[in-house]
Amino acid sequence: MEREFMEFDVVIVGAGPAGLAAACRLMQISRDTGKEITVCVVEKGSEVGAHILSGAVFEPKVLDELFSDWRDTGAPLLTPVTEDEIHLLKSDSASRQLPNALVPKTMHNHGNYIISVGNLARWLAGRAEELGVEIFPGFAASELLFHEDGSVKGILIGDMGVGADGKPKDSYMPGMELHAKYTVFAEGCRGHLGKQLIAKYHLDNGKTPQHYGIGFKEIWKVPADKHQPGKVVHTGGWPLTQGASGGGFLYHMEDNQVVVGLIIDLNYQNPHLSPFDEFQRYKTHPLVAQYLEGGERLCYGARAITKGGLNALPKMSFPGGLIIGCDAGTLNFAKIKGTHTAMKSGMLAAETLAEALMAGVTEGKDLDCFQERFDHSWLADELYRSRNFGPAMHKFGTLLGGAFNYIDQNWFGGRCPITLRDEKPDYAQMGLASDYPKIEYPKPDGKLSFDKLSSVYLSNTFHEEDQPCHLRLKDERIPVEVNLARYDEPAQRYCPAGVYEIVEEAGQPKFVINSQNCIHCKTCDIKDPSQNITWVTPEGSGGPNYPNM
Known part of the structure; x- marks a missing residue:
């Protein structure tokens, strides 16, 4: 069908730190040179920041470069780090604090801030609009558009008001084409269109496979006597044992709020493992529980994290545009930080x-x-x-990998004459269910640990129910005939929102997709051992609505 279209010099997909930094820098250059540049940013969330979830401890040097006046103009950097601790959790009750002298220096946080990246994005959006950027929240970039020579022409905004049967409803509104001289993709981890671009233009040729984690985050309101503004705690070890790796974090923000979270590498092997339930267990450890007991859980969310680093970073340019930030994989996992690196990639894109x-x-x-x-x-x-940081942890585990990284970072400054690589994709690490023990998780106590559905409720997730399912199966037989038979269908467990179920119908197992629960974490697109699930954008503004994540 012939569609209406709008034309810009640059269209940016995604109003996260990378996309907004690119937009701001473009308009600064336009202002300083007197050369008019038209810039549009498209955001699938209901508002800027609605889909953003990150720890986060933020390194402000990139903000000094982008807006040197940020301290005087209301930037939401309210809580400077005052204390930095790293603990090894040896069991469900024991722990040991590591002396700072034995911690890789990349994990020291002096001069950094504990922030909400969603609120930072909202502030950046305000600055971008002041500079003349047009921002369209609530519109999902659903398809790529190409010129006849194969270069990217722009994007298609998805149709609104289409029923689950694929037919237009009374509320139908056709999508619009956005054409650009150059299109920038800043969709975040495992971007729907970024994934297609990497495959189409072979941008990852010669690179190691990209690697991912799933990050959980909750915000708690805690009693004043347990709150220590600016305190940062990172942990390794329990509950991630027996082949699983990752680490936890606990940050004391402003207003008696504490952020607690757990990152689990998606290369784990045991198909019975439930990342959500590992996070619930994590909060019961005395080191963590001491800050949460007597508090109130305010928010919950989860999001996949691109953590392959430089070894897996694809070529970021292609005919007609650039792919930046976590869409490409610029996170520095040695620092457990990706916001400042995403923003810098956006600024470099803008200058180019x-x-x-x-x-x-x-x-x-x-x-x-x-x-x-x-x-x-x-x-x-x-x-x-x-x-080397991620590959060392994958190859050698928490203790030996940590020792390697201490030597690499503190002795060699990250220039050790060895480059470690992890050549096996995360999904291919999944073992057979028969080869691994089942894991019995304790029932949630409703005080520190909770069930999935009550957690999803706190994410404020909403999708129009009568719309096409945005979780596409390449072969509808695989979940039961392959994944259930071989892996006890791990989608039931790796999804942090209860989207996937195996139910019995007429005495036979049936795979059910509760797509209305989806919080857009993309874990299914990454971890499915058969690579049978493809996440595509649902109708614009659908998904979580995170207030301060």
Whole structure:
């Protein structure tokens, strides 16, 4: 069908830190040079920040570069880090604090801030609009558009008001095409369109497979006598044992609020493992529980994390645009931080695009010059120095991997003459159910641990129920005939929102998708051992509505 369209110099998909930093920097260059640049940002969440979830401890040097006046203009950096601890949880009750002298220096947080990345995005959006950026929240970029020569032309905003049967409802509104000289993809981890771009243009050729984790986060309101503003606690070890790896965090924010979370690497092998239930167990450890007991849980969410680092970073340019931030995988896992690196990738993208636009470079060309700008930036240096961190933890485990990383970071400054690689994709690590013991998780107590449905309720997730399912199966037979038979269908457990179930119908197992529960974490798209599930964008504004995550 012929659709209406709008034209811009640059269209940015995703109003997260990377996309908004790119938009702001583009308009700053436009203002400073007097060259008009039209920029549009499309965001699938109901508002900017609604779909953003991150720890987060933030390194402000990138904000100094983008807005040197941020301290005077209301940036939501309210809680400077005052105390930094790392503990090894040896069992469900025992722990040991590591002396700072034995901690990789990348994990020291002096000068950083505990923040809500969602609120940072809202502030960046305000600055972007002041500079002249057009931001469209509530509209999902559903498809790529191409020129005849195969270069990217722009995106299609998904139709609204389509029923589950694929037919238009009374509320039907056709999607609009957004055309651009260059399109920037900043969708976050495992972006729906970014994934297609990487495959189409073979951007990951010669790279190790991308690696992921799933991160859980809750915000608690705690008694004043348990609150220590600015305190940062990281943990390793329990409950992630027997082949699972990752780590926990606990941050004391402002207003008697404490953030608690757990990151679980998605290369775990036991198909009976439930990441959600591991997080619930984590909160019962005395080291963590001491801060939460007597408090009230305010928010819950989960999101996949791109953590392959430099070894897995794809080529970030392609004919007609760039892929940036966590869509590409710029997170520095050695620091457990991705916001400042995502923003820097957006700023580098903006400088590259502005240079091309001002030089009159024909639209649709491959912006190969981005790579040179990236290679000469502190971002490339930082990712190079942390390239071994994740592979070391995967290969050697928490203790030996931690020892390797201490030596690499503290003795060699991240320039150890060895590059470790992890060549096996996360989904391929899944073992057969018959080869691993089942895990009996305790029932939630309603005080520190909770069930999935009550947790999803706190994520404020909403989808229009009468719409096409956005969780697509390549083969509807595989969940029962393959995944249930071989792996006891792990989607029942790795999904943090209770989307997938096996029920009995007429005496036979049936795979059920409760897509209205989906919190857009993308774990199913990553971890399904048969790679049978594809996450696509639902109708715009659907999904979680995180207030301060």
